[in-house]
Amino acid sequence: MDEKNSLPEPSIFERMRNRLTPEGIPSDDRGRMRMVMDSLILHIHPAKVEVSSMKWTYTWGLGGLAALLMIILGLTGIVLLNNYTPAVPQAYLDILEINSNVWFGELIRNLHHWSANLLIVVSVLHLIRVFVTGAYRPPRELNWLIGVAMLLLVLGANFTGYLLPWDQLAYWAITVGTSILSYVPLIGQWLTRLVLGGPEVGANTLLNFYSMHISFIPLIIFGLMSYHFWRVRKDGGLTVPKSSKQTEDPKPERVTTIPHLVHREFIFALAWTAALLTFAMLVPAPLEGIANPAMSPNPAKAPWYFMGLQELLLHFHPLVGAIVIPSLVIIGIFTLPFFDLNPKSVGVYFRSRRGRSLTLLAVGIALIATPSWVLLDEYVLNWTLWLPTWNTLFSNGLIPLAVILLPLLLLDSWIQNSFKADTEERVLFIASFLFTAFIILTVIGIFFRGPGMSLYFPWNMPIVTH
Amino acid sequence: MKPKSYLIESLIGLGALLVVVSALGYYILNEPARILNAQRDVIAAQLDDAMTLYAENCSVCHGLNGEGIGATPPLDSAVLRTMPYDEIYKTISRGRYQTAMPAWAIEDGGPLSDYQINELVTLILYGDWTETGNRTINLGFAPLIPFTTEPDPVLLAEIANLPDGSTLQTAVQLFAAHCVACHGADGLGTAIAPALNDPAVRQKTAEDISRIITYGNTGTLMAGWNNVLATDEINALTSLIERWDEIPLGTIPAPNVPIPVTEESLALGGQLFAANCARCHGPEGQGTPRAPSLNVKSFLTQTSDQAIQQIITLGVPGTAMPSWGDRMSDAEIQAIVGFIRQWEPTAPEVAVLTRPGGGGPPWLRNDTTNVNPLPSTNRPVQPTEQITSLLDWRILILIGAVLSLAFALIAAGTFSLR
Numbered sequence A: 001m002d003e004k005n006s007l008p009e010p011s012i013f014e015r016m017r018n019r020l021t022p023e024g025i026p027s028d029d030r031g032r033m034r035m036v037m038d039s040l041i042l043h044i045h046p047a048k049v050e051v052s053s054m055k056w057t058y059t060w061g062l063g064g065l066a067a068l069l070m071i072i073l074g075l076t077g078i079v080l081l082n083n084y085t086p087a088v089p090q091a092y093l094d095i096l097e098i099n100s101n102v103w104f105g106e107l108i109r110n111l112h113h114w115s116a117n118l119l120i121v122v123s124v125l126h127l128i129r130v131f132v133t134g135a136y137r138p139p140r141e142l143n144w145l146i147g148v149a150m151l152l153l154v155l156g157a158n159f160t161g162y163l164l165p166w167d168q169l170a171y172w173a174i175t176v177g178t179s180i181l182s183y184v185p186l187i188g189q190w191l192t193r194l195v196l197g198g199p200e201v202g203a204n205t206l207l208n209f210y211s212m213h214i215s216f217i218p219l220i221i222f223g224l225m226s227y228h229f230w231r232v233r234k235d236g237g238l239t240v241p242k243s244s245k246q247t248e249d250p251k252p253e254r255v256t257t258i259p260h261l262v263h264r265e266f267i268f269a270l271a272w273t274a275a276l277l278t279f280a281m282l283v284p285a286p287l288e289g290i291a292n293p294a295m296s297p298n299p300a301k302a303p304w305y306f307m308g309l310q311e312l313l314l315h316f317h318p319l320v321g322a323i324v325i326p327s328l329v330i331i332g333i334f335t336l337p338f339f340d341l342n343p344k345s346v347g348v349y350f351r352s353r354r355g356r357s358l359t360l361l362a363v364g365i366a367l368i369a370t371p372s373w374v375l376l377d378e379y380v381l382n383w384t385l386w387l388p389t390w391n392t393l394f395s396n397g398l399i400p401l402a403v404i405l406l407p408l409l410l411l412d413s414w415i416q417n418s419f420k421a422d423t424e425e426r427v428l429f430i431a432s433f434l435f436t437a438f439i440i441l442t443v444i445g446i447f448f449r450g451p452g453m454s455l456y457f458p459w460n461m462p463i464v465t466h
Numbered sequence B: 001m002k003p004k005s006y007l008i009e010s011l012i013g014l015g016a017l018l019v020v021v022s023a024l025g026y027y028i029l030n031e032p033a034r035i036l037n038a039q040r041d042v043i044a045a046q047l048d049d050a051m052t053l054y055a056e057n058c059s060v061c062h063g064l065n066g067e068g069i070g071a072t073p074p075l076d077s078a079v080l081r082t083m084p085y086d087e088i089y090k091t092i093s094r095g096r097y098q099t100a101m102p103a104w105a106i107e108d109g110g111p112l113s114d115y116q117i118n119e120l121v122t123l124i125l126y127g128d129w130t131e132t133g134n135r136t137i138n139l140g141f142a143p144l145i146p147f148t149t150e151p152d153p154v155l156l157a158e159i160a161n162l163p164d165g166s167t168l169q170t171a172v173q174l175f176a177a178h179c180v181a182c183h184g185a186d187g188l189g190t191a192i193a194p195a196l197n198d199p200a201v202r203q204k205t206a207e208d209i210s211r212i213i214t215y216g217n218t219g220t221l222m223a224g225w226n227n228v229l230a231t232d233e234i235n236a237l238t239s240l241i242e243r244w245d246e247i248p249l250g251t252i253p254a255p256n257v258p259i260p261v262t263e264e265s266l267a268l269g270g271q272l273f274a275a276n277c278a279r280c281h282g283p284e285g286q287g288t289p290r291a292p293s294l295n296v297k298s299f300l301t302q303t304s305d306q307a308i309q310q311i312i313t314l315g316v317p318g319t320a321m322p323s324w325g326d327r328m329s330d331a332e333i334q335a336i337v338g339f340i341r342q343w344e345p346t347a348p349e350v351a352v353l354t355r356p357g358g359g360g361p362p363w364l365r366n367d368t369t370n371v372n373p374l375p376s377t378n379r380p381v382q383p384t385e386q387i388t389s390l391l392d393w394r395i396l397i398l399i400g401a402v403l404s405l406a407f408a409l410i411a412a413g414t415f416s417l418r
Helices: A012-020 A029-037 A062-081 A090-101 A105-132 A141-163 A168-183 A188-196 A203-234 A257-282 A304-315 A318-339 A353-379 A392-419 A423-448 B007-062 B085-094 B114-126 B129-138 B153-159 B165-183 B206-215 B231-242 B263-281 B297-302 B305-314 B330-341 B393-417
Strands: A048-050 A254-256
Touching: A048 A257, A062 A105, A062 A203, A062 A257, A090 A105, A090 B007, A105 A141, A105 A257, A105 A423, A105 B007, A141 A168, A141 A203, A141 A304, A141 A318, A168 A188, A168 A203, A168 A304, A168 A318, A188 A203, A254 A257, A257 B007, A304 A318, A304 A353, A304 A423, A318 A392, A318 A423, A353 A392, A353 A423, A353 B393, A392 A423, B007 B114, B007 B129, B085 B114, B129 B263, B153 B165, B165 B231, B206 B231, B263 B330, B305 B330
Parallel strands: none
Antiparallel strands: A048 A254
């Protein structure tokens, strides 16, 4: 009898394991390390990372948090899908059902809702972090473009998701939000009909938004996100933080990604999951009465992240407020890395000490200038009355635009003359100014606009009932 | 190189894990209770909507508190609460043949969506009818409550002198009991039903009129009355409609039905009175040189709620009393009427003096009289709390915080740039 044949047959489990790890699980650290290197984690991260780029106060973990939120949104979204019908009025009844008759239904909906809102905040903060540390400079321009595109898609995902509960809040926020589309020159009407699937927000809109929300937008975001991660590695990993005086370290200290980086990432994700979970348990996502096209709330407001835009619309001709200014801003954000080329200050917050001072200056000026301008335009300036014969596109659009651009140009030449600001400092100054102004407009739109979109103090807001 | 210690990170991770586990554990234990509460909230929200729907659509026939009026059945019955859900739903959405109940669903030509009908079924099954009645009052749908009235005895006696007078007398009494509800005093019509005391109606044949009374008028609120009225009664009503021009006006008067009030409507009425009426009628309704006293027995006992409502709505031509009908809703005017009416028990028999009497020389007076100051605030119709002074502490804090932050940033920036 052959001795080999007397060996017992390997069990099916052993065969499976042998197939998966042909050489067996190594016993030493180095061997295990190498094995895991082939696995998913090291497809994302390099084997070693610079210790300094792991500094919390440099990245604040914003990109990772955005990715975590995407995962939470994907998982909770899939669960919600099973309980939802994109039809009128079934959609609203399904939300009631999720809240009142599905185990963990409300928790999952709250998680989805709050994660989605947090994602917008985190994405914007991530963009600011990359901007103020100059991390978008060559060779990372392409990744900046992808990132900005993803931010727009995240806004789109949130906006399309906003309609799905089909309550009053959703219906009117989307009605207000999509009304901006009709101001697109030439194709506005056509575009509105395409997006809404009809003349107004209705059952077809719900279906359109639903399909966008669950298939098209997530698919593109998933593709871009994968590319974004890959691009980070391809472009040489994260930028390395430097203080403004420090020069390039010739021999940076490196540690292995596993466990040093992965360990921190998991703890970070766990802590945020715990925080989100607790928040979602305590604070329910808003839900108003069923959508009623015959009864518009006063004021009818867009989703909160578009309130800056809606505030602009109160001050400008729609073509300028809703199309020209936002397009210029988006083009500006996309092309930022092509203005701002100095590679020396990459990794330094605000470029330099001077840059930081200029940023403080810009934020301070914007804090005073923006509310003053809003009050002035609300109560004093009345271009259409002063220029009655002019086309409102000029009297209420281009002239006010010129009037606010002029002080901006003056500020720009002031910092050039008085502080000898160079190009990168000017870009920083103007971007900080505009960004602060936009935040203030958003805050005014959310908290200070009451019935009839008039200005009120938040603690004195009249409530209009029907 | 010394291996890095991850003690703090590990502790954070452990803490987070504990939070996740304990929070989820608590949530699971609490979930059945949460679901029950959520269902209660859904019902409460639906009832809230449904009460408004009821006030707007149903109170006309089913009454202020769902008590039913005339031939319209009550809804506040325990029996109805045992009725199958689908049966109630079907009745509301598709209507009931040969009754006044029309179809309310949009697909049957009605105004209500499935969801709204669903809410009304919830109201019938779980609702609180007293609260529903209050909602109806607060929304100003109370006057549509049908009523019956007593014919004027003197004029009724006169009718006997007309040819076939006894038939007309019967008809007038029937009309006052059954029809005045919708077709109004003297058959002049209301918001929900057309005038019958009308030459155009008199053009119709007796056959048409009696058919409509007998079988109802499909597509309107007109019920078929053959279950309630005998054939000769229907014939009497038909002849009344045909010969109404012979009946003197005032035979079937509007009743003196007090307008119902709630705490909210009284509060609203007081607010509106202070904002709009007090300027001329005085803050206590005691009157001013500009307008007469309202807070006086003679006015309040002799003027019905309907009359006060009409005065406010239409104004008094030739006096300073403007018409408020286009500035206020019915609910608001009724709230004011309710507010004025509550003075009646304490109203003085002689109106309070509003200016020195007689205009004679001051030395003629043997006392000193406090003259009521005439308030001259010019407030808007709907009083809203408005901050007129920027000295409110919250505004000062807001402006102070923004300005000091801004100047601190500017100072810090400029200082380090120098």
